[in-house]
Amino acid sequence: MLIPVILSGGAGTRLWPVSRQAHPKPFMHMADGQSLLKKTLLRGLAVASDEVLTVTSRDHYFLTRDEYRGVIDDRKATFILEPVGRNTAPALAMAALDIARRHGDRTKLLVLPADHLIRDIAAFKMAVASASALADDGYLVTFGIVPTRVETGFGYIRAGASIVAGARRAVAFVEKPDAVTAERYVASGEYAWNSGMFCFAAGDLLAEMEQSCPALIALARAALPPGGAPLELARDTFGALPDISIDYAVMEKSQRVAVIPVSFDWNDIGSWKAISELDSGDSAGNQIEGPAVLIDSHNCFVQSRGRLVAAVGVNDLVIVDTGDAVLVSSREKSQAVKKVVDELKSRQHSAANVHATVIRPWGSYTVLEDAADCKVKRLVVKPGQVLSLQKHFRRSEHWTVVMGTAHVRVGDEEFILQRNQSVYIPVNTLHRLENRKAEDLCLIEVQCGDYFGEDDIVRFEDRYGRV
Amino acid sequence: MLIPVILSGGAGTRLWPVSRQAHPKPFMHMADGQSLLKKTLLRGLAVASDEVLTVTSRDHYFLTRDEYRGVIDDRKATFILEPVGRNTAPALAMAALDIARRHGDRTKLLVLPADHLIRDIAAFKMAVASASALADDGYLVTFGIVPTRVETGFGYIRAGASIVAGARRAVAFVEKPDAVTAERYVASGEYAWNSGMFCFAAGDLLAEMEQSCPALIALARAALPPGGAPLELARDTFGALPDISIDYAVMEKSQRVAVIPVSFDWNDIGSWKAISELDSGDSAGNQIEGPAVLIDSHNCFVQSRGRLVAAVGVNDLVIVDTGDAVLVSSREKSQAVKKVVDELKSRQHSAANVHATVIRPWGSYTVLEDAADCKVKRLVVKPGQVLSLQKHFRRSEHWTVVMGTAHVRVGDEEFILQRNQSVYIPVNTLHRLENRKAEDLCLIEVQCGDYFGEDDIVRFEDRYGRV
Numbered sequence: 001m002l003i004p005v006i007l008s009g010g011a012g013t014r015l016w017p018v019s020r021q022a023h024p025k026p027f028m029h030m031a032d033g034q035s036l037l038k039k040t041l042l043r044g045l046a047v048a049s050d051e052v053l054t055v056t057s058r059d060h061y062f063l064t065r066d067e068y069r070g071v072i073d074d075r076k077a078t079f080i081l082e083p084v085g086r087n088t089a090p091a092l093a094m095a096a097l098d099i100a101r102r103h104g105d106r107t108k109l110l111v112l113p114a115d116h117l118i119r120d121i122a123a124f125k126m127a128v129a130s131a132s133a134l135a136d137d138g139y140l141v142t143f144g145i146v147p148t149r150v151e152t153g154f155g156y157i158r159a160g161a162s163i164v165a166g167a168r169r170a171v172a173f174v175e176k177p178d179a180v181t182a183e184r185y186v187a188s189g190e191y192a193w194n195s196g197m198f199c200f201a202a203g204d205l206l207a208e209m210e211q212s213c214p215a216l217i218a219l220a221r222a223a224l225p226p227g228g229a230p231l232e233l234a235r236d237t238f239g240a241l242p243d244i245s246i247d248y249a250v251m252e253k254s255q256r257v258a259v260i261p262v263s264f265d266w267n268d269i270g271s272w273k274a275i276s277e278l279d280s281g282d283s284a285g286n287q288i289e290g291p292a293v294l295i296d297s298h299n300c301f302v303q304s305r306g307r308l309v310a311a312v313g314v315n316d317l318v319i320v321d322t323g324d325a326v327l328v329s330s331r332e333k334s335q336a337v338k339k340v341v342d343e344l345k346s347r348q349h350s351a352a353n354v355h356a357t358v359i360r361p362w363g364s365y366t367v368l369e370d371a372a373d374c375k376v377k378r379l380v381v382k383p384g385q386v387l388s389l390q391k392h393f394r395r396s397e398h399w400t401v402v403m404g405t406a407h408v409r410v411g412d413e414e415f416i417l418q419r420n421q422s423v424y425i426p427v428n429t430l431h432r433l434e435n436r437k438a439e440d441l442c443l444i445e446v447q448c449g450d451y452f453g454e455d456d457i458v459r460f461e462d463r464y465g466r467v
Numbered sequence: 468m469l470i471p472v473i474l475s476g477g478a479g480t481r482l483w484p485v486s487r488q489a490h491p492k493p494f495m496h497m498a499d500g501q502s503l504l505k506k507t508l509l510r511g512l513a514v515a516s517d518e519v520l521t522v523t524s525r526d527h528y529f530l531t532r533d534e535y536r537g538v539i540d541d542r543k544a545t546f547i548l549e550p551v552g553r554n555t556a557p558a559l560a561m562a563a564l565d566i567a568r569r570h571g572d573r574t575k576l577l578v579l580p581a582d583h584l585i586r587d588i589a590a591f592k593m594a595v596a597s598a599s600a601l602a603d604d605g606y607l608v609t610f611g612i613v614p615t616r617v618e619t620g621f622g623y624i625r626a627g628a629s630i631v632a633g634a635r636r637a638v639a640f641v642e643k644p645d646a647v648t649a650e651r652y653v654a655s656g657e658y659a660w661n662s663g664m665f666c667f668a669a670g671d672l673l674a675e676m677e678q679s680c681p682a683l684i685a686l687a688r689a690a691l692p693p694g695g696a697p698l699e700l701a702r703d704t705f706g707a708l709p710d711i712s713i714d715y716a717v718m719e720k721s722q723r724v725a726v727i728p729v730s731f732d733w734n735d736i737g738s739w740k741a742i743s744e745l746d747s748g749d750s751a752g753n754q755i756e757g758p759a760v761l762i763d764s765h766n767c768f769v770q771s772r773g774r775l776v777a778a779v780g781v782n783d784l785v786i787v788d789t790g791d792a793v794l795v796s797s798r799e800k801s802q803a804v805k806k807v808v809d810e811l812k813s814r815q816h817s818a819a820n821v822h823a824t825v826i827r828p829w830g831s832y833t834v835l836e837d838a839a840d841c842k843v844k845r846l847v848v849k850p851g852q853v854l855s856l857q858k859h860f861r862r863s864e865h866w867t868v869v870m871g872t873a874h875v876r877v878g879d880e881e882f883i884l885q886r887n888q889s890v891y892i893p894v895n896t897l898h899r900l901e902n903r904k905a906e907d908l909c910l911i912e913v914q915c916g917d918y919f920g921e922d923d924i925v926r927f928e929d930r931y932g933r934v
Contacts, residue, residue: 017777291816295806308792308818310484310807313800314784319793325775326786326793333780339762340777349758351775368835368843369911373886374869376835376843376911398889400865400913402841419840420915422865422891444836444843446867446911448887 001107004044005095008056008114009085013341014271017325021353026114038067040114046121047128055080055091062361079230089249090241093220096202105203108135113196116268123264130260131199139258140200144192146263150183155194157259170259173252212253272318272334276301324356361464375452381441386434388462395449397425404441407434468574471511472562475523475581476552480808481738484792488820493581505534507581513588514595522547522558529828546697556716557708560687563669572670575602580663583735590731598666606725607667611659613730617650622661624726637726640719659728679720739785739801743768791823828931842919848908853901855929862916864892871908874901
């Protein structure tokens with residue numbers, strides 16, 4: 001048995017402003033409308049249909065389930081939820097422990113990072129079949145991408161003695177090299193890019209961890225909850241695990257690591273440059289998504305969610321507009337976008353972490369206006385969802401339903417609001433908003449007060465455990 | 468007597484997205500917060516305090532008065548309002564006719580384009596004093612800017628025989644030359660840039676027009692209304708005048724034209740490049756106005772009204788964000804911005820002409836959301852102002868006051884709405900909104916319906932003549 005294990009973590013700060021902490025890289029939509037996460041799930045389902053285990057942040061659980069809806073049966077999608085990110089070794093220790101106890105030591109994990117792109121599914125399936133056979137023989141199998149260029153942005157795996165046709169022993173893992181070293185690696189033919197994908201039996205990884213990182217695996221065993229769907233890890237126990245990658249903790253030390261060289265079109269979506277290289281664009285080399293006017297401009301990648309972008313006399317730029325922010329970057333230097341996020345964090349600017357549209361378990365809200373005298377939001381409540389019973393100390397609210405039907409509680413009264421009806425919620429008054437219908441409920445909320453922060457919410461009952 | 472005549476027309480499409488047809492270049496604010504128009508008014512008042520006459524579009528009358536408020540006494544600010552733009556010769560014919568009949572033939576006009584910038588007011592005053600003396604002697608005086616570089620973006624004036632110290636006869640007006648010709652002009656020392664500023668007695672211009680463009684002046688006399696403050700020109704009579712500049716119509720033909728060479732820091736604000744050259748920027752050559760993060764970027768001009776702009780690894784760019792649109796242009800090629808406006812017009816995109824914030828005689832509105840199911844606006848009503856008594860056939864409205872106090876009529880009822888109060892205006896119901904207080908009134912309007920166009924307004928009474 002083989003279970004795809006999707007690792008969905010990390011902020012992807014080099015892909016700001018689309019990727020942000022609250023809505024990171026796996027949730028980014030590609031040009032075809034599918035998110036990287038959904039593509040990864042489909043890739044997993046292409047090689048195994050019984051179960052897909054996803055290890056992700058507690059904060060992204062509902063958003064992840066939204067992506068999975070309609071693609072995988074709820075019962076087949078299992079989750080391990082991390083209260084805090086701890087890199088790949090702790091995540092895979094928990095996944096291996098959970099799978100081993102539920103399915104036995106010989107059940108294999110196929111580890112898939114949620115933020116990479118592989119378009120050739122047939123080639124991927126062939127590589128997984130080879131890896132799976134090697135894993136049955138007790139190997140920890142890595143997938144080494146045969147280099148197509150001198151690249152300093154990836155780690156490399158050095159291949160040693162042959163095991164079977166194609167597969168070789170992995171004898172060294174090296175971090176991102178400098179350009180001279182990278183050139184030597186690529187010229188030698190002995191090195192492949194480390195794709196971050198792995199295949200191994202649960203018991204084999206655990207046995208290797210007992211050898212190479214016994215403290216870590218001991219802490220992992222202590223952090224494993226008895227059960228639960230989703231399996232929620234606790235901050236005090238899981239948080240005690242070290243922040244370390246599976247490469248450092250296990251692969252570099254183990255004698256049982258194999259590398260399968262693969263040549264499919266793998267893209268780590270590591271920067272806007274990487275995304276811009278997925279397509280060749282129009283006759284001027286421009287790729288345009290959204291409303292844009294380009295004059296005398298070439299080789300530009302332009303993406304806008306709705307605002308108008310105009311470019312005049314510019315070349316080789318990435319221009320990305322998310323409504324609340326716009327990035328203008330040199331294509332070649334787009335790795336440095338992460339410095340923007342660092343700067344925004346040091347300024348405590350919310351655009352470092354959250355979008356104008358904020359995803360909530362019940363739906364989403366978009367800030368339309370954030371002024372000194374009022375804040376205006378558009379709320380979208382999904383069918384069957386309900387916001388917490390809550391009140392605010394420093395703001396009153398005026399709701400106007402513009403789509404769907406709202407079931408509302410204000411104080412002790414409960415009633416229905418239809419489209420084009422509105423209600424006033426005074427300061428310090430209990431209220432709740434619910435959508436019992438099968439279509440989305442949209443309303444415009446006008447807040448009046450002297451403070452509009454998200455921390456002025458006192459929750460009394462909450463379906464999503466946020467009280 | 469000398470009367471500054473401010474010519475405030477033209478769209479300034481090369482300064483999109485800040486300058487648009489509904490809010491053109493004279494209303495652009497410089498880094499110090501003052502508009503070009505206000506600066507022009509102040510310049511006029513520095514040399515004459517009795518009256519300033521402004522020739523502008525009927526559409527921009529209220530906006531112009533907003534700019535003038537607190538700077539000039541209402542009684543001293545006179546206006547000629549054009550129903551349609553007809554270039555400088557018709558505008559100055561009307562101004563000269565109006566001034567001659569009110570103040571006599573020997574009253575001088577000092578013609579000031581509203582969209583130029585001169586920072587050295589002392590030098591300006593000295594030049595005006597010289598020009599005024601020459602005008603008294605019967606000359607039509609032009610101000611020739613002594614060239615500081617080879618420039619192909621301006622017209623040139625060729626100076627001939629000396630009249631008095633400094634002043635010479637103007638013997639030729641030439642259009643924007645090519646680079647070789649411009650270089651020859653500048654090297655010769657005989658040419659100056661045509662600033663578009665003039666000084667002449669009203670009667671002298673009219674007499675010259677009788678000689679050089681008799682048909683035009685005859686039509687102008689016929690288009691002159693008997694009176695009115697503002698003096699409103701009629702579309703059927705004024706619209707009959709030819710679209711022609713004062714240079715073509717008069718200056719090139721007249722034998723009485725003088726040129727005064729001036730060396731003050733004149734800037735025609737003809738492009739974003741021209742604006743970016745007003746300041747040298749920080750140590751990296753960047754000029755930043757608004758929230759922006761620049762990483763590894765140099766010589767960039769960044770202006771944002773509130774949205775976050777991030778630039779990474781780029782040089783010599785102009786980035787201008789107006790909330791609804793963003794321009795990314797090469798500094799050198801920023802003249803081509805007008806092609807963006809052409810393209811937007813061909814797509815019938817509203818951003819070609821109007822801003823997200825639309826100025827109205829009573830204040831302004833900003834569209835916060837424009838969706839299929841609703842439209843949300845923030846309205847600002849100025850003290851003492853009132854919107855028309857109106858109704859809509861295809862939308863109802865929900866108003867929530869977030870600042871100030873509203874006097875409201877809905878149907879036959881009149882009442883007061885305070886901050887944090889709201890009201891519902893059903894479809895097809897007469898309503899009116901008024902601000903009788905001394906502070907701004909702000910409200911959030913949520914429109915529900917199936918059509919939200921500005922043409923679904925039936926006006927019954929309107930203080931601003933829009934019924």
